Amino acid sequence: MAAAVVWRRGAAWLRSCRANRELPGVPRARGCAGSREVVPTCERYAVRRLPFARLADGDVAFFERLMPGRVITGEEEVKPFNVDWLKSVRGCSQLVLKPQTTAEVSQILRYCHERNLAVNPQGGNTGLVGGSVPVFDEIILSTALMNQIISFDKVLADGSALDCLTSLRKDNTGYDLKQLFIGSEGTLGVITAVSILCPQRPKAVNVAFLGCQSFAKVLETFTTCRAMLGEILSAYEFMDEKCMELVETHLKLSSPVADSPFYVLIETSGSNSTHDEEKLHNFLEQAMASGLVTDGTVATDEKKIKVLWSLRERITEALTHEGYVYKYDISLPVGKLYDLVTDMRARLGQSAKNVVGYGHLGDGNLHLNITAESYSHSLLEAIEPFVYEWTARCSGSISAEHGLGFKKRHFIHYSKPHEAVLLMQQFKAMLDPKGILNPYKTLPSAPDRSTC
Amino acid sequence: MAAAVVWRRGAAWLRSCRANRELPGVPRARGCAGSREVVPTCERYAVRRLPFARLADGDVAFFERLMPGRVITGEEEVKPFNVDWLKSVRGCSQLVLKPQTTAEVSQILRYCHERNLAVNPQGGNTGLVGGSVPVFDEIILSTALMNQIISFDKVLADGSALDCLTSLRKDNTGYDLKQLFIGSEGTLGVITAVSILCPQRPKAVNVAFLGCQSFAKVLETFTTCRAMLGEILSAYEFMDEKCMELVETHLKLSSPVADSPFYVLIETSGSNSTHDEEKLHNFLEQAMASGLVTDGTVATDEKKIKVLWSLRERITEALTHEGYVYKYDISLPVGKLYDLVTDMRARLGQSAKNVVGYGHLGDGNLHLNITAESYSHSLLEAIEPFVYEWTARCSGSISAEHGLGFKKRHFIHYSKPHEAVLLMQQFKAMLDPKGILNPYKTLPSAPDRSTC
Numbered sequence: 001m002a003a004a005v006v007w008r009r010g011a012a013w014l015r016s017c018r019a020n021r022e023l024p025g026v027p028r029a030r031g032c033a034g035s036r037e038v039v040p041t042c043e044r045y046a047v048r049r050l051p052f053a054r055l056a057d058g059d060v061a062f063f064e065r066l067m068p069g070r071v072i073t074g075e076e077e078v079k080p081f082n083v084d085w086l087k088s089v090r091g092c093s094q095l096v097l098k099p100q101t102t103a104e105v106s107q108i109l110r111y112c113h114e115r116n117l118a119v120n121p122q123g124g125n126t127g128l129v130g131g132s133v134p135v136f137d138e139i140i141l142s143t144a145l146m147n148q149i150i151s152f153d154k155v156l157a158d159g160s161a162l163d164c165l166t167s168l169r170k171d172n173t174g175y176d177l178k179q180l181f182i183g184s185e186g187t188l189g190v191i192t193a194v195s196i197l198c199p200q201r202p203k204a205v206n207v208a209f210l211g212c213q214s215f216a217k218v219l220e221t222f223t224t225c226r227a228m229l230g231e232i233l234s235a236y237e238f239m240d241e242k243c244m245e246l247v248e249t250h251l252k253l254s255s256p257v258a259d260s261p262f263y264v265l266i267e268t269s270g271s272n273s274t275h276d277e278e279k280l281h282n283f284l285e286q287a288m289a290s291g292l293v294t295d296g297t298v299a300t301d302e303k304k305i306k307v308l309w310s311l312r313e314r315i316t317e318a319l320t321h322e323g324y325v326y327k328y329d330i331s332l333p334v335g336k337l338y339d340l341v342t343d344m345r346a347r348l349g350q351s352a353k354n355v356v357g358y359g360h361l362g363d364g365n366l367h368l369n370i371t372a373e374s375y376s377h378s379l380l381e382a383i384e385p386f387v388y389e390w391t392a393r394c395s396g397s398i399s400a401e402h403g404l405g406f407k408k409r410h411f412i413h414y415s416k417p418h419e420a421v422l423l424m425q426q427f428k429a430m431l432d433p434k435g436i437l438n439p440y441k442t443l444p445s446a447p448d449r450s451t452c
Numbered sequence: 453m454a455a456a457v458v459w460r461r462g463a464a465w466l467r468s469c470r471a472n473r474e475l476p477g478v479p480r481a482r483g484c485a486g487s488r489e490v491v492p493t494c495e496r497y498a499v500r501r502l503p504f505a506r507l508a509d510g511d512v513a514f515f516e517r518l519m520p521g522r523v524i525t526g527e528e529e530v531k532p533f534n535v536d537w538l539k540s541v542r543g544c545s546q547l548v549l550k551p552q553t554t555a556e557v558s559q560i561l562r563y564c565h566e567r568n569l570a571v572n573p574q575g576g577n578t579g580l581v582g583g584s585v586p587v588f589d590e591i592i593l594s595t596a597l598m599n600q601i602i603s604f605d606k607v608l609a610d611g612s613a614l615d616c617l618t619s620l621r622k623d624n625t626g627y628d629l630k631q632l633f634i635g636s637e638g639t640l641g642v643i644t645a646v647s648i649l650c651p652q653r654p655k656a657v658n659v660a661f662l663g664c665q666s667f668a669k670v671l672e673t674f675t676t677c678r679a680m681l682g683e684i685l686s687a688y689e690f691m692d693e694k695c696m697e698l699v700e701t702h703l704k705l706s707s708p709v710a711d712s713p714f715y716v717l718i719e720t721s722g723s724n725s726t727h728d729e730e731k732l733h734n735f736l737e738q739a740m741a742s743g744l745v746t747d748g749t750v751a752t753d754e755k756k757i758k759v760l761w762s763l764r765e766r767i768t769e770a771l772t773h774e775g776y777v778y779k780y781d782i783s784l785p786v787g788k789l790y791d792l793v794t795d796m797r798a799r800l801g802q803s804a805k806n807v808v809g810y811g812h813l814g815d816g817n818l819h820l821n822i823t824a825e826s827y828s829h830s831l832l833e834a835i836e837p838f839v840y841e842w843t844a845r846c847s848g849s850i851s852a853e854h855g856l857g858f859k860k861r862h863f864i865h866y867s868k869p870h871e872a873v874l875l876m877q878q879f880k881a882m883l884d885p886k887g888i889l890n891p892y893k894t895l896p897s898a899p900d901r902s903t904c
Contacts, residue, residue: 153788171783171849172635173856173867174894175876179631183624200678226652230723231683271682275727331623334607397623404625415625424627430878442626 003395032441038083041406044375049136051437052118062111063097067104070145072096081140084133085126086325088375089406091134093120098145102192108141109190111439118436121186128327131185131405135440146192180349180427185403186438189433202234204273207305210287211260212391215338218262222290222334222361225266228283232276235267239358240341243315246356250321252315254296264293264361265312273300315358315367322353322371326380326447328387330366331397337366340390344368347386351379365400388414404442412444488754490535490542493587493858496827501588502891504570507546507628514563515549519556522597524548537578538777540827541858543586545572550597554644560593561642561889570888580779581636582855587892598644632879637855638890640883654686656725658732659757662739662748663712667790670714673744674786674813677718680735684728687719691810692793695767698808702773703764703766708749716745716813717764725752767810767819774805774823778832780839782818783849789818792842796820799838803831817852840866854892864896 041047063071072078073095082091099105108240112119120138127133134140180423181189212218218238225233241261247253257263280298287293299305319325330340341357348355352370359367368387372379388398392414399408399415424443428435493499515523524530525547534543551557564571572590579585586592638771664670670690676687693713699705709715722728732750739745751757771777782792793809802808804822811819822838824831840850844866851860851867864873876895880887 171867172851172853173849173860174864174873175636175640175879176631176634177872177875179628182628184627188627201681203682212603228723230652230655231721245561248804269683272727272731275724275731279727396627399624408625412626415623420629421626423629426882427627427879430882 012184018180018357028449038087038376041089041091041130041133045091045406047135050118050435051263052436052439053116055117055137055139059111059117060095061395063095063108065069067097067106070098070100072098078140081122081142082127082133084128084130086320086327088324089130089133089135091120092137093134093140096140096142098142100145100351105141105190105192112436113434115232116123116434116436120438123189127405128329128402129399129405130407131403131438131441137432138439141190143190143192147148150193179439180375183403185405185442187428187442188361188437190437193295197230202269202271204268204270204276205234205300205302205305206268206276207299207308208264208266208280208284208296209299209311210264210266210293210307211257212262212264212292213260215262217292218264218361219334221264221287224290224292225283225286228286229266229268232268232270232279232435233266233362234269235265235360236362237265237311237312237359238361239263239265239315240338240356242354242356243318243358244311246318246322246354247311250318253311253314255311256308257295260294263311265308267305267309312358315356315369319356319369319371323373324371324375326372326383327402328366328368328383328398329400329402330368330387330391331364331400332366332391332394334361334364336394337361337364340366340387341368343390344370344383344387348379348382351382385411385414391415406441409440410443410444479838486865490539491587491827493541493543496541497858499587499892502570502887504888504891505568505592507569507589507591511563511567511569512547513559515547518559519549519551522550522552524550531590533574533577534585536580536582538580538772538779540776541582541585541587543572544589545586545592545635546589548592550594552597557593557642557644564591564888565886568886568888570891572890573642579857580781580854581851581857582859582889583855583893587858590891593642594708595642595644602645613836635855637857637894639880639894640889643888646838647669654721655723656721656728657686657752657754657757658728659751659760660716660718660732660736660748661709661751661760662716662718662745663709664714664716664744665712665746667714669744670716670790670813671786673716676739676742677735677738678745680721680738681718681731684720684722684731685718685814686721687717687812688814689717689764689811690788691715691717691764691767691815694806694808695770695810696763696808698770698774699763699766702770705763705766707763708760709747712746717760723902732850738843764810765823767808771808771821771823775825776823776827778822778823778824778835778837779854780818780850781852781854782820782839782843783816783852784818784843784846785848786813786816788846789813789816792818792839793820795842796822796835796839798830800834803834815852837863837866845865861892861894862896 042049055312060071060073072081074092078093078096081096082093083089097108099108109119112118116133118136118138119141120132120134121141121143121145122132125132181191194440210221212221222236225236239262241259241263244255244263248255255263262409268276268280277300284293284296284298288296299308332340337359338357341355345352345355348370352372354369354371356369356371357366359365370383388411391398397415398411402408404412416424428443494501512523512525527546530545530548533548534545535541549560552559555692561571563569570586570588570590571593572584572586573593573595574584575595577584602656633643662673664673674688677688691714693715696707696715700707707715720728720732729752736745736748736750740748749760752758784792789811790809793807797804797807799820804824806821806823808819808821808823811817817856822831822835840863843850849867854860856864868876873896880895
C-alpha cells in the first residue's frame with residue numbers, strides 16, 4: 001500500500017498549487033530566529049528512531065536512474081528541507097526527491113515500501129506543528145515540481161457547475177475516501193493532484209477596520225454585522241492590541257485606528273457595489289451610534305484594502321521576530337474565545353515575553369501565540385497541558401486548522417475519544433502497514449516497537 | 453465492531469430529524485402503485501441470501517427484555533417497513549426494533565454481531581435505490597423514535613459560531629472519520645445523533661418561475677443569473693414540459709407560465725428585500741430583453757412561493773402515478789445534462805411511457821425518470837447499462853445524491869476506479885467483519901461466499 005493518491009484521473013486538476021504556495025508575507029528563505037542553528041528534533045524532544053532501513057548508496061543510485069537531475073543529496077542543498085520555516089524543528093534527512101508525475105511518486109513509494117525506508121512528504125514546508133519536515137533521516141518527497149495546472153475549466157471560471165468527473169459537485173457512489181486523505185498530513189498517502197472550485201471573483205469588495213473597547217463589543221459587533229451584512233459578509237477577523245504593537249514594532253506598519261484594546265477587520269464581497277456600500281454604511285452607522293465601535297476606516301480600492309489586510313495577515317511574521325514562538329490554534333465557543341488569552345497571560349506572568357490572541361472570529365478560531373527570547377522547556381510545561389485541558393473543558397478543538405503534526409500528536413485525546421484514535425490507528429496500519437509514511441506524526445505512537 | 457456511531461458525545465445534537473422526515477408531498481402511507489403486491493426483491497433480482505443466522509424465539513425475547521413495547525413482530529405491522537415508498541423492492545423481515553438511545557443501538561448491534569444476525573438500519577424509509585428496506589430477513593433497526601432534539605443552541609440560531617465541541621466549524625485533529633460514515637448507507641455503522649448548522653432565516657425570499665424555448669437558453673439564463681444575482685441566488689432548478697404535463701395531469705396543479713419546452717425556477721434569499729428585488733428585476737429585464745426567457749412570474753409572498761415550488765417538488769410524486777418508475781440520479785457537465793434525456797427518449801421510443809428530465813442545474817444534477825405501466829426486465833435492459841456507459845463517457849457520476857443502495861451497487865465501477873472499490877471493501881471488512889450491517893447494499897458482492 002502506501003500508495004500515491006489521486007482523487008480522479010484525467011480531469012481538471014490544479015496540481016499542488018496551494019501546498020507549494022508560500023505563506024503571505026513570509027518568504028521561505030527569511031531567517032526567523034536569526035542565524036542560530038536549530039536544535040535537532042530528536043535532541044529537544046523525547047523521541048526514538050523507529051527501525052526503518054538506513055539509506056544506502058544503492059538507493060540513491062536507483063532514484064537517480066528514476067528521476068535524473070531531481071535527486072538532491074548535498075548536505076547544504078538538503079538543509080532547508082530539514083528545517084521548518086518557524087525554525088523550531090530539525091531533521092537529518094540526507095535525500096530530497098522531486099518527482100514530477102503521479103507515476104514517479106508511485107514508484108518512489110513502492111520502492112521505499114519494499115526497502116522499509118521512511119518517507120516525509122513535503123509541500124511548501126509551511127507547516128506550524130512540525131509535520132512537514134523529517135524527525136530523523138526520512139527521505140523527503142518534495143512536491144515542489146508538481147506545480148502544473150493540468151486544466152482550467154471556464155465553466156468553473158464563471159462559477160457555474162463543473163464539467164469534469166473529478167470536479168463534480170455531487171457524487172454519492174460508495175464511501176468518501178477522498179475526505180480520509182485530506183488532513184491526514186501525509187501519513188496515509190501522497191496527494192499528487194487536486195481539483196479546486198474557484199468561486200467567481202466578486203464585483204465589489206469592501207474592508208472596514210474598526211476599534212472596539214472590549215471583547216464583548218467585538219462579539220456584539222459580530223452579531224450585528226451578521227444580521228446587517230448577511231450574504232455579503234466574507235470575513236470577520238479580530239486581533240488584540242498586543243498584536244498591533246508587534247506589527248508596528250517589527251514591521252513598521254501603522255494602524256489607521258487610534259488606541260483600542262481590540263481591532264476588527266470586516267470584509268464584504270458581493271455582486272453590486274451600490275447595494276454593498278449601502279449595507280456597509282447602514283451597519284457602520286448603527287455600530288457607531290450604539291457605541292459598539294469607537295473608531296474605524298473603510299477601504300474600497302484594492303491598494304488600501306491590501307494595506308488593511310496586512311495588519312492582520314502579517315501578525316504571524318511579526319511574531320517570529322520576537323524569538324521563539326509557542327503557537328496554538330484553538331477552536332472554542334466564541335463567547336469564551338478570548339478568556340483563554342487572559343487566563344494564559346495571568347498564568348505565565350513575566351515568564352513569557354508576550355501572550356497574544358487573534359483569529360477568525362466567525363469560525364470560532366483563536367490563534368494563541370506566546371513568545372519568549374528562546375525555547376524553554378519549563379515555559380512549555382507551564383503552557384502544556386494547561387492549554388489543552390482548558391480547551392477540552394470548553395469542548396474545543398486543540399487544532400482548528402494546523403493539524404497535529406509532530407508537536408501535538410500526543411494531545412489528540414483532548415479532542416478525540418479513545419475509540420476514534422484506535423480506529424485511526426487501524427486505518428493507518430491498513431493503508432501503510434510498515435508505517436513508512438511521515439512517521440512520528442499525527443497519531444500517537446502505537447505501543448513501542450522501536451529499537452534505538 | 454459494527455458499532456453505533458455518534459459524532460460526538462454530550463453536545464448540540466438534533467437527532468435523526470432529517471432521516472425521519474417524510475419526503476415533501478409524499479406521505480409514507482400513500483400507495484404509489486395502487487394496491488398491487490410488490491414482488492419480493494429476491495424473486496425479481498438475482499440475489500442469494502448470505503449465510504447469516506435465522507431469527508429465533510430467543511432473539512425476540514432478548515430484544516423484548518431490552519426495549520419492552522418497542523419490538524414489532526406481527527406480519528401486518530412489519531409489512532410497511534419491508535417495502536420502499538416507491539413500491540419497487542420488498543424484503544421479508546420478521547422483526548422491527550425501535551431503539552431510543554445510542555446505548556440501545558449499541559446493545560442491539562453487539563447482540564446481532566455475536567449471533568451473526570443481519571441488520572437493516574432504516575430512517576424515514578424514503579430511499580430511492582432500495583437501500584432502506586431489507587432484501588431478505590434482515591432485522592430492521594428503525595430510528596423512528598430517535599427524534600428528540602437534544603439541544604438547540606441559540607448561537608446557532610442567529611447563525612454565529614457554534615458553542616459546542618460537536619458543532620465546531622473547524623477541527624483538524626486526526627483523520628476525518630465522520631465523513632467516512634456519512635453516505636455509507638448504514639453499511640459501516642448506525643448514526644444515532646447528528647449536529648446540524650441551521651443557517652439564519654433569510655429576511656427576503658423571492659421566486660421566479662420562467663419559460664425557456666430551449667435547453668441552451670436554460671443554460672444561458674443560468675450564466676446570466678449567476679452574474680446578476682450573485683450571492684443571493686439560492687436555487688436554480690429546471691424541468692422539461694413532460695414534467696409539467698405530469699404534475700398537471702396527476703396532481704391537478706396549473707402552470708402559471710404558458711407552453712414552453714423548459715421551465716426554470718429561480719430562488720433568491722437575502723438580507724435586504726429592496727436590494728434583492730432590484731437585483732431580480734434587473735436580471736428579469738435583461739433575460740426578457742435578450743430573449744432568453746419568453747414568459748415568467750415572480751412571487752414574494754410565502755404562499756405563492758410555495759405554489760411555485762410545488763410545481764418542481766411534486767414531480768417525484770406525480771411520476772409514481774404513472775406505474776413503475778425507473779429512477780436515475782446523475783451528475784454531468786451542465787452543457788451535456790439534457791442530451792442524456794434526448795438520447796434515452798430516442799433509444800426507448802414507444803417502449804417507455806414517458807422519459808422526463810428535471811433537476812438541480814446549479815449542481816449539475818439531472819433526475820432522469822422513465823415510466824412504464826409496470827416493471828419490465830427487458831425495458832430495464834434497454835436502459836442499463838446504457839445510462840451508466842453514457843454517464844461514464846462524460847465523466848459523470850451514476851449517483852449524485854441517492855446513493856447506490858441495493859439497485860446500483862454493481863454499477864459502482866462506472867464512477868469509481870477498481871482500487872477505490874477494493875479499499876472500500878477493506879474498510880467494510882475492518883468495521884463490520886461479519887458483514888451484518890445492511891448486507892447486499894452499496895458495495896458489489898465480494899467473491900461469492902454464500903450458501904443458498
